[in-house]
Amino acid sequence: MTTTHGPDTRTWLDPALDTEARVDALLAEMTLDDKVGQLHQVANINPGEDADDLRAGRIGSSLYASGATAGNERDEGVLAGVIDEIQELAVGGSRLGIPVLFGRDVIHGHRSVAPIPLGLAASFDPELVRQAAETAAREAVVDGIAWTFSPMLDISEEPRWGRVAESFGEAPVLASRLAAAATQGFQGDDPSQPDRLGACAKHFVGYGLSAGGRDYDTVSVGENTLRNLHLRPFRAAVESGVLSVMAAFNDVDGTPMHAHQHLLRDVLKGEWGFDGVVVADWNGIGQIVFAGVAEDDREAARLAIEAGVDLDMVSGAYLAHLGDLVRDGEVDEALVDDACRRVLRMKFRLGLFDGAAGPDSRPVGNAPTPESRALARRAGVASHVLVKNDGALPLADDASVLLTGGFVHEGDVLLGTWVLDGRAEEVVTPAAGLTERLGDRVTVDDGRFPDRTLQLARTSDVTVALVGEHPNRSGEANSVSDLRLPPGQLDHLRMLAGLRKPLVVVVYTGRPLDLTEVLDLADTVIVAWHPGIEAGSALADVLSGDASPHGRLPMTFPLSTGHIPTSTHQRPTGRLIRADVDHREGRYVDALTYPRLPFGHGLTYSTVDYGAPRVSDGELGLESATTLTVTVTNTGDRACREVVQAYFRDPVAQVTRPLVELLDWRLVDLEPGQSEDVTFEVSATAFSYFGTALTERVDEGEVLLLTGPDAATLQQVSLRVTAAEVRP
Incomplete structure (x- = not known):
């Protein structure tokens, strides 16, 4: 092993120090090329072919995948012994001894495969999603994996798009809660524990709106719609402590997401305070060139680092050009420092410097139990x-x-x-x-x-x-x-x-x-x-x-x-929609317009009767809450589990709002003949939205609360919010 520091001077190896102090100590010893190396991710790293780059610190992370669309074909799997050999080269054979971060697509299970995420979403059960992610993490770390590119949080009303299978569906509140549950399952309270993985919220943002449901295609959407729908699950994941976020392949209104400084740097990192890693998707930085926004990989590297992409997945653009861009004065080295800090912070949080992914720490055996x-x-x-x-x-x-x-x-x-x-x-x-x-x-x-x-x-x-x-x-x-x-x-x-x-x-x-x-x-x-x-x-x-x-x-x-599209995202238009006429007689000459099966639909082997909803207080202030109650009765002869759903509608707002939007739900077990009062605590913040100034607001006025077994079978009660609020 060749080093220039003795153990007593490598203060970043002291676990008694806090994470930021360790990152500071390591960054102080790094050259520009060292930092750029941490931002370079390769696919299927090979300890023989890549040995020189590992010793030189030119590889910061690796993903194991069969290719750019790894979900469609199997590879030979991951061998923990090979990963250990690679870590020996990186840690024991390099000047600074920085471990390599290994990622793999553990989307809905490793060996004990759960239903696809869209199937898990059908459970409406965050705890079940958390347990499934926890099991996947425990099994994957046995193979030396420390990071998964999951959960996928793209909101979609476009079923032609094949990637809806990986999503949690169309409702922002459902996807948000399941995002938090999956993040908790993968990472736990301490992601450095040997049975946990780093999670990655993807694809940021708007990918579910790809034109025609075609992968990689363009997205035409305003920021108001992004904030009120598509950004919400990502914010929930960030608030749950997700360690990384992946940029999406699509553009948003003409700007490729890998070059989208406003959404990545200003909103995600600035407004939300995300301090984790923004990782490119497969060759996402190189694809800025394909999109016609950069002339070559050098320009693409500049656009991506300025936008806030920290880690370059397999394009090689950062390794090839980022150092020269800094030396030539075209990129501020502070941007490289920030990106490197984030990558190192994630490695420390995962315990990689403390042997969390080493053979002595990993669980043994991952066959289904x-x-x-x-x-x-x-x-x-x-x-x-x-x-x-x-x-x-x-x-x-x-x-x-x-x-x-x-x-x-x-x-x-x-x-x-x-x-x-x-x-x-x-x-x-x-x-x-x-x-x-x-x-x-x-x-x-x-x-x-x-x-x-x-x-x-x-x-x-x-x-x-x-x-x-x-x-x-x-x-x-x-x-x-x-x-x-x-x-x-x-x-x-x-x-x-x-x-x-x-x-x-x-x-x-x-x-x-x-x-x-x-x-x-x-x-x-x-x-x-x-x-x-x-x-x-x-x-x-x-x-x-x-x-x-x-x-x-x-x-x-x-x-x-x-x-298509048909979903609960539908908003009122300038032509008055009467639910008892237009949805049945429709706006097509040759067909009706209502969905064949509405969001939230599902039956049991019994029958459940819903009473009229009621509220404990018909007026709601900003600092108070009201209780929404609905009585449900199992009128059949078999026990059942009912998913009791609550929706709301804001009839008058600064921007058009959904005709119905999922607010909350409860899983209720009912014996034959049993009645139960199902309650929902409702605060005014549940009705917040982003208005014309793209600031979050709560309006004074009427709100309709609706309950029922699905989005099309609802009874309503009126509520009045008595004060307004606009948040900066």
Whole structure:
């Protein structure tokens, strides 16, 4: 090992000092080239090929991925032994001994894969999301990973976009709470603990509005809409202590996000006080050139560092040009110092200088355990959304069942998109799960021969048809122009429906689909998303009634592809909208306009009656709160879990506001015949929004509070806010 300092002078290695003092001490010893090296991230670092760069301090971090769209193809996995070898070169063989930060896409599980994030969002359960992220962190660190590029917080009403599978849906308040839960799960209270990961909120910002639902495309949006919708989950993640934020591929109104000084440096770092790392997306700095905003990588590097991008993912632009830009007087070295400080701060916070990622600190073993499987199974059940049920479910105890469709024996496919380390052989398939539960009452048929399938359906009491999308239609670079089921599947369902026997359709998908004809053909329809490692067990629990379905749709399902966008983001227009007329008769000549399935929709195996909402005080000041109460009653004969939802509408504001916006929700367990008063504490700050001056404000005046089982089935009560406030 070659060093120029003895242990007694390396004060940054003293864990008794606070983080900022350690960063200061290390920065004082660094040359400009040392600092630039910390801002350079490579892909799939190799201890042989990259040894000289490691010893010279020219590599600050590495991600392990199969390529730019790693969610679409598997790699060979991560070997902790290789990471340890790399750290020995970086720490033991370099002048300053700075550890390398290793990242990987651990999006919704490592080995014990949970449902896709959109499926987890359907649970409306932040604690479940927190536990899933905690399990993923504990398993990933075994392989030497210290950082994950999750959670994805893009708000979207565009289901053609494949990356909605990675999101928490369309509602800012739901995405915000789940953002905080995922951040807490990955990082815990102390991210330096050996079973925790650094989290990354992505993609900042507006990516969910990509034109036409096409990945990487442009975004035309004003800052008011960004602040009132798309920035909110990111702010929640920042307030929860997320260690990093990833810049988005898209431009915003003509400025690429990797060069967007106002949103990155002024808003994220300045206004919000974010002191973590802003990391580029894959070659995001180089793509400033492709966008036609920079002539070459040198200019792109200047624009990115000025905008506030701290860490250059794989483009190499910083390593190649940033030092010269400073020496030539084109970039202030203070910007490099700030970026380097943030990267070092994150490494100290993760405990990398104190051996947190070393072989002696890491947990041992990350194969699925009974406990991790139980959590994945519970998450799988919670993600299933029963959207129609004309009595075919739950299955009768003596019913004979045909399980058919292309997914019956699938394992790997049901893990969903962005699964780098899950293993197909560890997945409970639908055939295995249902056979385990029903025994010889179930017949399994993959549907390759429709005539044979039809024969089996004739002799079965109930047919369960598994349809939907392969995960290759989800995730990055997998947008679609048509939201109907893939070719051939509707023909299969029409054939089965023609028998006039009970037909249950289970839809595996990474996005909202056009289910209009499916809902017409089937007696019962379940949206199961891609449910993860316990797919078959969760399906068996729901079909049999061992578990009551209680998932809710976190995105609106449109009547057709042509109806996009359709969501709870809809705002009033200059032409008066009457809910009892326009939403049904519509503004299309050839179609109605209301959603096929509204946000928040989902059924149980019971029925729940909602009373009229009421408030404890009809007037609300800025310093007070009121209680919104609704009585719900289980009027059926089975226990159920109801997701009681509260919405609001601000009828008169400085800017147009949503017709309904999710305010809060409660998960309520009800026995048959049980009534319960469900309460929501409501303060005036819940109605705050950004006005024309882009400052946050609360207005005096009427607010409508609404409660019900989904965004389209609501009863309202009026409330008056008695004072106004504008925040700087």
